[in-house]
Amino acid sequence: MKNKGIFTKRIEDLKNITQHNVKNILIFNERNIYYLTGFYGKDSSSILLIADKKNYLFVNFIYYEAAFESINPSDVELILYDKKNNVLLDILKKVKINELTLESSSITHTDFLNISKKLSEIKINTIDYPLKELRQVKNEEEIEIMMKNCMLTEQCISFIKNKGSDALKEITESELAFEMEGFLVKKGAFSKSFDFVIANNKNSSKPHHAAGNNKIKSGIILMDFGVMLKNYCSDITRTFIIDDIVKNKNKFLEIYQIVKEAQLSALSACKEGITASELDKIARDFISRHGYGKNFGHSLGHGIGLSVHEPPFISSENELVLKENMIITIEPGIYIPGFGGVRIEDMVLIKKNNCQRLYSDSKELTIIN
Amino acid sequence: MKNKGIFTKRIEDLKNITQHNVKNILIFNERNIYYLTGFYGKDSSSILLIADKKNYLFVNFIYYEAAFESINPSDVELILYDKKNNVLLDILKKVKINELTLESSSITHTDFLNISKKLSEIKINTIDYPLKELRQVKNEEEIEIMMKNCMLTEQCISFIKNKGSDALKEITESELAFEMEGFLVKKGAFSKSFDFVIANNKNSSKPHHAAGNNKIKSGIILMDFGVMLKNYCSDITRTFIIDDIVKNKNKFLEIYQIVKEAQLSALSACKEGITASELDKIARDFISRHGYGKNFGHSLGHGIGLSVHEPPFISSENELVLKENMIITIEPGIYIPGFGGVRIEDMVLIKKNNCQRLYSDSKELTIIN
Numbered sequence: 077m078k079n080k081g082i083f084t085k086r087i088e089d090l091k092n093i094t095q096h097n098v099k100n101i102l103i104f105n106e107r108n109i110y111y112l113t114g115f116y117g118k119d120s121s122s123i124l125l126i127a128d129k130k131n132y133l134f135v136n137f138i139y140y141e142a143a144f145e146s147i148n149p150s151d152v153e154l155i156l157y158d159k160k161n162n163v164l165l166d167i168l169k170k171v172k173i174n175e176l177t178l179e180s181s182s183i184t185h186t187d188f189l190n191i192s193k194k195l196s197e198i199k200i201n202t203i204d205y206p207l208k209e210l211r212q213v214k215n216e217e218e219i220e221i222m223m224k225n226c227m228l229t230e231q232c233i234s235f236i237k238n239k240g241s242d243a244l245k246e247i248t249e250s251e252l253a254f255e256m257e258g259f260l261v262k263k264g265a266f267s268k269s270f271d272f273v274i275a276n277n278k279n280s281s282k283p284h285h286a287a288g289n290n291k292i293k294s295g296i297i298l299m300d301f302g303v304m305l306k307n308y309c310s311d312i313t314r315t316f317i318i319d320d321i322v323k324n325k326n327k328f329l330e331i332y333q334i335v336k337e338a339q340l341s342a343l344s345a346c347k348e349g350i351t352a353s354e355l356d357k358i359a360r361d362f363i364s365r366h367g368y369g370k371n372f373g374h375s376l377g378h379g380i381g382l383s384v385h386e387p388p389f390i391s392s393e394n395e396l397v398l399k400e401n402m403i404i405t406i407e408p409g410i411y412i413p414g415f416g417g418v419r420i421e422d423m424v425l426i427k428k429n430n431c432q433r434l435y436s437d438s439k440e441l442t443i444i445n
Numbered sequence: 446m447k448n449k450g451i452f453t454k455r456i457e458d459l460k461n462i463t464q465h466n467v468k469n470i471l472i473f474n475e476r477n478i479y480y481l482t483g484f485y486g487k488d489s490s491s492i493l494l495i496a497d498k499k500n501y502l503f504v505n506f507i508y509y510e511a512a513f514e515s516i517n518p519s520d521v522e523l524i525l526y527d528k529k530n531n532v533l534l535d536i537l538k539k540v541k542i543n544e545l546t547l548e549s550s551s552i553t554h555t556d557f558l559n560i561s562k563k564l565s566e567i568k569i570n571t572i573d574y575p576l577k578e579l580r581q582v583k584n585e586e587e588i589e590i591m592m593k594n595c596m597l598t599e600q601c602i603s604f605i606k607n608k609g610s611d612a613l614k615e616i617t618e619s620e621l622a623f624e625m626e627g628f629l630v631k632k633g634a635f636s637k638s639f640d641f642v643i644a645n646n647k648n649s650s651k652p653h654h655a656a657g658n659n660k661i662k663s664g665i666i667l668m669d670f671g672v673m674l675k676n677y678c679s680d681i682t683r684t685f686i687i688d689d690i691v692k693n694k695n696k697f698l699e700i701y702q703i704v705k706e707a708q709l710s711a712l713s714a715c716k717e718g719i720t721a722s723e724l725d726k727i728a729r730d731f732i733s734r735h736g737y738g739k740n741f742g743h744s745l746g747h748g749i750g751l752s753v754h755e756p757p758f759i760s761s762e763n764e765l766v767l768k769e770n771m772i773i774t775i776e777p778g779i780y781i782p783g784f785g786g787v788r789i790e791d792m793v794l795i796k797k798n799n800c801q802r803l804y805s806d807s808k809e810l811t812i813i814n
Binding site: 186261 | 552553573652782
């Protein structure tokens with residue numbers, strides 16, 4: 077983040093949001109800790125205590141120096157910590173905390189039991205997702221980073237098209253995944269944001285098929301990929317055909333057209349004020365009317381930001397009203413085991429009266445020759 | 446796994462180990478589910494029920510087809526599941542289960558509360574690591590895969606040496622990380638097993654420094670990396686110098702020598718019968734006697750297998766007695782903020798009377814010219 081003051085503000089925002097319900101929150105999620113302090117300790121088991129008067133970041137030996145360089149000492153005090161010492165308890169006693177709220181969605185039940193035992197003199201409450209409300213609406217700087225990331229990610233579509241059919245048929249799904257990652261990292265991405273789905277022909281009926289060691293052949297190629305840029309994720313899915321040869325081509329063209337129109341109808345309805353479940357229903361009803369409801373077995377999309385999947389989840393059960401400056405994916409699909417599948421996924425920025433696609437490529441079926 | 450019967454056996458072993466304490470276990474950890482069924486659903490939120498008469502694997506739409514292809518139907522029945530339906534509860538009622546043990550180390554506290562609420566008629570117990578005892582001792586096939594993986598991983602050391610100083614100084618830490626991954630994937634690895642640590646000069650004082658966008662320069666280069674082969678991990682750390690130029694070279698040579706000898710002393714003591722804490726103490730005492738105890742702030746090593754970090758943890762608190770066919774890392778280090786660090790890490794197979802290093806390269810300081 078360019079603006080260090082943003083962390084001070086976010087800690088204040090968190091306190092304002094939660095002040096009526098909770099006091100003294102322990103945060104375990106590394107992305108939430110980054111969001112509030114600027115320190116991103118991947119798998120570091122760090123803990124952030126947001127307390128009334130002062131905040132403390134507990135970091136072990138391995139990450140201590142990195143944390144020291146990342147945080148703003150006026151926001152948080154850095155404490156060297158490991159699971160076996162009692163420094164957390166000592167601090168709680170020192171600042172006279174007798175009630176504590178744990179972020180229960182980011183701690184295993186085992187760790188919850190261990191901490192509760194260690195802090196047996198303190199009243200323990202829990203909160204599921206204390207930063208949900210804050211993180212799901214993006215600020216200007218986050219939107220700028222994510223737009224840049226999408227522009228970067230989209231270049232990989234041209235990279236694949238430009239390779240052409242002959243070169244694609246010389247490599248395996250996982251080699252293509254690796255070449256795509258290499259292309260994106262050279263362009264400035266930090267790393268992939270999840271394991272790329274590269275699914276050729278009937279593999280494409282598995283929505284999260286892990287790219288395999290099979291050579292790519294003519295036919296369907298479904299690619300679901302994304303990268304990290306300044307800790308923010310991108311996510312895109314395209315389904316193309318190689319060589320204009322598909323087994324049962326009419327079937328493929330039919331489902332491609334249905335998925336495309338289902339996606340366009342959701343895109344055109346997407347704006348501030350609609351609920352997540354209403355948006356899901358628009359695409360789902362369209363696909364069901366065309367007879368493929370059972371073949372669209374996942375939800376329509378998800379929020380994206382520091383995590384590739386984060387609230388708001390765009391599913392039939394979520395009654396949340398979408399707000400301006402949320403960024404979500406819209407990704408209907410139809411999957412037919414033994415044949416293949418189609419998914420088309422965009423990232424969009426929610427606006428007052430519509431939504432802005434963060435990719436600019438066409439939805440027409442791409443044939444790679 | 447070549448031998449499908451292995452899964453039947455492992456489920457039996459788990460039942461035998463736990464029969465006196467627990468009945469009807471719900472397993473959430475995806476590696477544990479793979480270990481028991483052959484289905485590896487990364488981030489798939491699948492659940493495995495090991496019950497008295499029959500076992501059930503609950504998998505959502507996205508992973509259903511992959512699970513169907515992976516499992517042995519005589520071991521487990523596959524059930525289409527998502528969080529909103531009641532199929533888990535229905536099965537529990539059908540098979541008349543009124544007591545259930547949850548794997549508490551692999552479920553968030555939030556999910557624990559939700560499941561407990563949904564299953565309010567059933568008595569809920571918890572167990573931390575039900576597969577710890579099984580997974581930490583490797584069988585012949587696992588040892589063979591992991592040995593192959595280490596041989597593959599070690600080739601990357603030669604790859605780096607062969608690049609030479611001039612080529613290294615043209616790229617950044619993260620570009621080197623990516624080239625190394627590419628080399629290993631082309632040789633047959635599936636993917637990296639964790640984000641590679643590539644730390645040049647003073648970055649090497651951060652034990653888990655994330656490879657950055659800084660160009661590599663003459664001096665210290667600490668590389669900690671590993672890859673997946675058939676779902677099993679490798680892990681290795683080497684500290685080299687580029688161009689035989691290091692700021693305060695005597696200091697560097699001193700700490701290199703201490704770390705090397707600390708590691709050799711632990712390696713020579715490592716065999717069945719020693720406890721994890723005794724092994725940790727050997728290397729730690731050696732480093733402390735030479736005045737750098739405070740600069741070795743992490744534990745000596747860890748078990749490795751389906752997870753890159755798994756029991757047995759080789760730390761001062763772990764009184765576990767090491768057994769034949771455990772595979773662990775031994776990785777002492779000395780880190781001096783503002784200067785740099787040295788870590789040397791091997792993977793070893795514990796034997797009755799000694800241990801077998803799974804890497805064959807020399808410990809002498811490598812200078813890349």
